[in-house]
Amino acid sequence: MTGVPASATGGTGRPAPRGKLGTAAVNPVSVWNIANILTMIRLVLVPAFVVLLLQDGGHDPVWRAWAWAAFAVAMITDVFDGHLARTYNLVTDFGKIADPIADKAIMAAGLICLSGLGDLPWWVTGVILARELGITLMRFWVIRHGVIPASRGGKMKTLAQGTAVGMYVLMLTGPLATMRFWVMTVAVVLTVVTGLDYVRQAVVLRRQGLAAERAAARAEASEASAR
Structure with a gap:
């Protein structure tokens, strides 16, 4: 860590040229960064998880295993997207809103489906x-x-x-x-x-x-x- 924000270095790890630091420092972080992409993957996994979990009446072990895999991937992305956003200064307004929504959506989907199936x-x-x-x-x-x-x-x-x-x-x-x-x-x-x-x-x-x-x-x- 150099102590210089990534936005101020242009992503090269070197300070921006004199006179350009102010401009580089205020450049907004692109919404299409790795942290937000992981968040969007988690949002897409929510309906996929529900469909897999409820296949064949929701009691097929194979479909439930696939549903677990989708849920596990969603949980893993939850661990990494926030860490990446903070570590590499990738925090965006979209991420602040979408990340907690994705977290609650996947958990709520799992709980409601499991209760609907009589398992919980x-x-x-x-x-x-x-x-x-x-x-x-x-x-x-x-x-x-x-x-x-x-x-x-x-x-x-x-x-x-x-x-x-x-x-x-x-x-x-x-x-x-x-x-x-x-x-x-x-x-x-x-x-x-x-x-x-x-x-x-x-x-x-x-x-x-x-x-x-x-x-x-x-x-x-x-x-x-x-x-």
């Missing part, structure tokens, strides 16, 4: 989807005050959910079927615990933001009265 209780799907929707709305509630960073618990929750849904997609039997039940249990617990922690952080952040705004307003009023 509807209350599990309801808890997870309610949490994800609630947190999304919470982000809009506090967005003007700041952004709550992803926590280790949140990452563990995502990993547990992905692993559990993947295991339910496969038609497992015996000890593995028992194991997937406990993995899903862990996923649900982490979903609830991290959701409550996010609410706590959001409330604290909003209170701090409102307090800062009031302090700034008082300072402006004091300056105005002193003139």
Whole structure:
């Protein structure tokens, strides 16, 4: 790492010529970069995953294995697209919107289909989807005050959910079927615990933001009265 942003080097690893740095530094990142392409692949995989999972009534082991493969690829792209975007300065407005949509779409598709097939209780799907929707709305509630960073618990929750849904997609039997039940249990617990922690952080952040705004307003009023 040279410390010079990729946008300022023209992708060569060398600083831009004098006088051109300002122009190069403000060049927008192309939407057609590797991070966004991976996100778009994940979006395309959502309907493909659903079709594969529901083939032949949704209970054919071979089609379920293909559905698992599509789900696994989607989860892998989820790991890499965000990392690539941050590492190589490929963050775009499209990626900020499309990435979380793709994440929630593939997970929601898996949960709803599995519950519809009778493989997963509807209350599990309801808890997870309610949490994800609630947190999304919470982000809009506090967005003007700041952004709550992803926590280790949140990452563990995502990993547990992905692993559990993947295991339910496969038609497992015996000890593995028992194991997937406990993995899903862990996923649900982490979903609830991290959701409550996010609410706590959001409330604290909003209170701090409102307090800062009031302090700034008082300072402006004091300056105005002193003139």
